[in-house]
Amino acid sequence: MKKLSTSRRRFLQLAAGTSLVSGSLFARASAHSSTDPRIAAAVGDGRLLLEFDSKMRTRLWHGKAALTRWAAADYLLLKEGSRLDDFVMQRHTTQRIDGPLGPGIRLQMTGVAGTRLEKSAEVDLFERYPGFALYRVSYRNLEPQAIAVTRWTNANLRLLPEGAGAGPAFWSYCGSTHEDRRDWVQPVLPGFNQDNFMGMEASDYGGGTPIVDVWRRDCGLAVGHLEMTQELVSIPVRHEGTSVEVALTKELTSRQFGSDKLSARLLAPDERLATHETFIATHTGDYFAVLDTYRRIMADRGMVSPTPPNAAYEPIWCAWGYERDCTVQLIEDTLPKVRDLGLRWAVIDDGWQSNVGDWNLDRDKYPGGEADMRRLVQRIRAEGLKPRLWWAPLATAPGSDLLHDHTDLLLLDKDGAPQAVSWWNSFYLCPAYAGTIDYTLALVRRFMGEWGYAGLKIDGQHLNGVAPCFNPRHGHARPEESVEKLQDFFQAIYQTATGIDPEAVVELCPCGTSQSFFNFHSINQAPASDPESSWQVRHKGKTLKALMGPSAPFAGDHVELSDGGADFASTVGVGAIISTKFTWPSDPKPKDSFLLTPEREALWRRWITLFNERDLPRGTYRGELYDIGFDKPETHVVEKGGRFYYAFYGHSFDGPVSLRGLAAARYRVRDYVNDRELGEVMGSRAVLPIAFDGSLLLEAVPV
Numbered sequence: 001m002k003k004l005s006t007s008r009r010r011f012l013q014l015a016a017g018t019s020l021v022s023g024s025l026f027a028r029a030s031a032h033s034s035t036d037p038r039i040a041a042a043v044g045d046g047r048l049l050l051e052f053d054s055k056m057r058t059r060l061w062h063g064k065a066a067l068t069r070w071a072a073a074d075y076l077l078l079k080e081g082s083r084l085d086d087f088v089m090q091r092h093t094t095q096r097i098d099g100p101l102g103p104g105i106r107l108q109m110t111g112v113a114g115t116r117l118e119k120s121a122e123v124d125l126f127e128r129y130p131g132f133a134l135y136r137v138s139y140r141n142l143e144p145q146a147i148a149v150t151r152w153t154n155a156n157l158r159l160l161p162e163g164a165g166a167g168p169a170f171w172s173y174c175g176s177t178h179e180d181r182r183d184w185v186q187p188v189l190p191g192f193n194q195d196n197f198m199g200m201e202a203s204d205y206g207g208g209t210p211i212v213d214v215w216r217r218d219c220g221l222a223v224g225h226l227e228m229t230q231e232l233v234s235i236p237v238r239h240e241g242t243s244v245e246v247a248l249t250k251e252l253t254s255r256q257f258g259s260d261k262l263s264a265r266l267l268a269p270d271e272r273l274a275t276h277e278t279f280i281a282t283h284t285g286d287y288f289a290v291l292d293t294y295r296r297i298m299a300d301r302g303m304v305s306p307t308p309p310n311a312a313y314e315p316i317w318c319a320w321g322y323e324r325d326c327t328v329q330l331i332e333d334t335l336p337k338v339r340d341l342g343l344r345w346a347v348i349d350d351g352w353q354s355n356v357g358d359w360n361l362d363r364d365k366y367p368g369g370e371a372d373m374r375r376l377v378q379r380i381r382a383e384g385l386k387p388r389l390w391w392a393p394l395a396t397a398p399g400s401d402l403l404h405d406h407t408d409l410l411l412l413d414k415d416g417a418p419q420a421v422s423w424w425n426s427f428y429l430c431p432a433y434a435g436t437i438d439y440t441l442a443l444v445r446r447f448m449g450e451w452g453y454a455g456l457k458i459d460g461q462h463l464n465g466v467a468p469c470f471n472p473r474h475g476h477a478r479p480e481e482s483v484e485k486l487q488d489f490f491q492a493i494y495q496t497a498t499g500i501d502p503e504a505v506v507e508l509c510p511c512g513t514s515q516s517f518f519n520f521h522s523i524n525q526a527p528a529s530d531p532e533s534s535w536q537v538r539h540k541g542k543t544l545k546a547l548m549g550p551s552a553p554f555a556g557d558h559v560e561l562s563d564g565g566a567d568f569a570s571t572v573g574v575g576a577i578i579s580t581k582f583t584w585p586s587d588p589k590p591k592d593s594f595l596l597t598p599e600r601e602a603l604w605r606r607w608i609t610l611f612n613e614r615d616l617p618r619g620t621y622r623g624e625l626y627d628i629g630f631d632k633p634e635t636h637v638v639e640k641g642g643r644f645y646y647a648f649y650g651h652s653f654d655g656p657v658s659l660r661g662l663a664a665a666r667y668r669v670r671d672y673v674n675d676r677e678l679g680e681v682m683g684s685r686a687v688l689p690i691a692f693d694g695s696l697l698l699e700a701v702p703v
Contacts, residue, residue: 041092043107043123047131048282050123056087056111062219062282068157074137079148079264087111087119100300102128115142132281132293138274141267148264149252154278155223156247162216170216170244171629172237173287175209177464181512185539192239199232200467204421207465209517212237213287214244217630222281222290223248229484230518231276248278288623291546305548308524309503312553313617314344321581321594324351327365328376333586335383342608346380347457349390356424357396359443377452388455389447393440395426409436412471421462430469431489432482441496448500455505464510490522520548528557534570537562541574545621553617555579560594568607569695573647575616575638625660644700652693659686667700
């Protein structure tokens with residue numbers, strides 16, 4: 001008989017306690033609940049404890065820390081205006097389970113709201129994923145007539161404050177997209193109110209990762225869904241009083257094509273309404289552990305980021321410094337400097353095309369047509385560089401041949417009008433329509449198979465999410481098919497590109513948006529996506545290293561977008577790939593704003609050399625070691641080859657810091673940017689006095 005591991009034995013001991021009635025529940029993990037007469041059922045694993053009373057209301061604990069008070073966490077809103085949240089528990093059972101997520105425990109409960117509705121709830125906890133509860137809720141109509149439902153809500157919980165203290169009481173991660181391109185990680189101050197809708201927040205801004213996480217200094221609470229496609233839900237975060245409210249909610253009202261009338265979801269007699277599979281998670285530290293767990297659970301279910309090729313980790317030069325005035329001559333004159341600095345990619349950016357949509361060559365810049373483009377690609381390769389091509393699919397401009405000849409490709413809104421892509425002054429194409437897919441894949445075969453590009457830079461904020469499509473010519477079963485099948489559209493692009501070149505790099509830059517997790521299994525490089533600050537470079541890096549994997553090829557985007565236009569430290573320190581769009585003296589003179597002056601060239605050369613020597617993107621990002629909100633100074637760690645690379649950031653800092661994560665051994669610590677020795681530390685008690693302004697990057701090397 002196979003011997004149980006200590007962790008599994010502990011899990012089964014704790015989980016087994018959930019089969020008992022209130023009075024002896026979960027005694028080892030939460031003695032506080034053992035004498036509470038309100039508890040009718042509970043389930044927990046030593047980190048997370050979910051308690052339910054006789055009315056199926058919920059209370060949460062993290063270890064011995066109270067997270068919420070009793071609340072009706074799950075409910076329906078009816079068209080008549082009432083809210084159904086009072087369900088009397090009829091029965092509950094527990095059982096051991098095993099499956100793709102490994103061994104676990106399941107609590108099943110059933111309750112009724114008078115003679116109107118029956119509520120069923122299942123909560124699963126798994127040994128492999130402590131502190132992470134999978135939560136399924138459904139409702140069955142018990143009445144002889146249909147019930148009109150306008151909204152369902154799961155996991156409506158209020159995170160209690162830890163206590164009085166300086167600074168924000170809470171921090172948050174919200175995976176939603178906003179037109180103002182706000183930070184993904186923010187302090188939750190009084191009055192904070194963010195709906196976090198996962199659909200379109202503006203005509204061409206939407207999508208995201210369906211998770212919110214709010215944490216205080218000692219622990220935190222996360223809510224999200226575990227469906228395998230993007231869903232049109234909201235996950236609001238609101239600071240009210242002293243607590244922060246979170247929930248997962250979905251509107252069930254809709255409009256039919258060409259109609260102004262809103263219709264509710266009619267639940268027929270004996271019909272069951274199943275909500276989306278939800279999760280509730282608790283944790284210590286910041287949001288990184290929850291996103292990492294979410295990624296691993298989705299991988300267990302088959303949604304995995306592809307293994308990146310070596311080329312995905314190499315540093316990048318992009319011709320966008322010349323913007324749309326870029327010419328072949330400007331690119332060719334810059335290539336020797338790109339190679340000399342140690343960069344390995346040359347990206348041909350926006351401006352090569354006749355228009356957005358047709359994607360033919362601009363004959364003023366490429367008078368020889370495709371022969372000129374192939375010649376440019378060969379020149380890039382002759383310099384020892386890899387060529388990548390910028391492209392913005394799913395958009396077509398007014399006046400394009402595509403729009404004239406193929407109006408059937410358009411994504412239409414509920415009024416029958418084309419959906420606008422405002423940034424490109426274009427219209428959306430529907431990603432779920434076969435004609436759009438065929439046309440797009442033919443372009444991929446031209447760019448890579450005929451022109452010889454080694455990678456694609458797929459760009460545009462409109463690519464993170466799309467609106468429901470009401471085009472009657474597409475034969476959609478539901479308008480939401482366009483939303484759900486956007487990920488399949490990107491998968492088709494990825495498979496076509498890597499079918500031509502197995503080492504192809506496919507980058508998706510959904511400008512300024514909070515990238516959709518559902519697109520990650522179709523790309524092998526993700527950038528910081530037009531960061532508006534160095535803070536965005538760093539917290540986007542932490543987020544994407546959690547969602548794609550701790551060694552994922554995350555690019556810091558053009559360093560010219562960082563604070564001061566030259567903050568390489570924020571890219572290198574988080575294990576990101578250097579990218580730059582510098583221009584180089586030539587005739588005619590390029591734009592001064594990105595000109596690589598002798599002073600800037602010395603700085604660029606120094607950082608690119610440091611990047612190439614250490615190759616930190618291939619290391620393991622240790623995002624669990626430091627809390628990005630509460631730990632001061634802000635700290636990031638990359639582990640590679642037995643060495644630990646610490647990156648500290650702040651306006652100014654002078655004091656001791658703990659070097660977390662080190663083994664019980666002696667390490668020599670040095671400032672590898674300025675080549676300064678800072679002494680030795682013991683891993684078990686590694687504390688080091690430091691002082692810096694802006695940033696400090698250290699290397700801890702085993703002695």
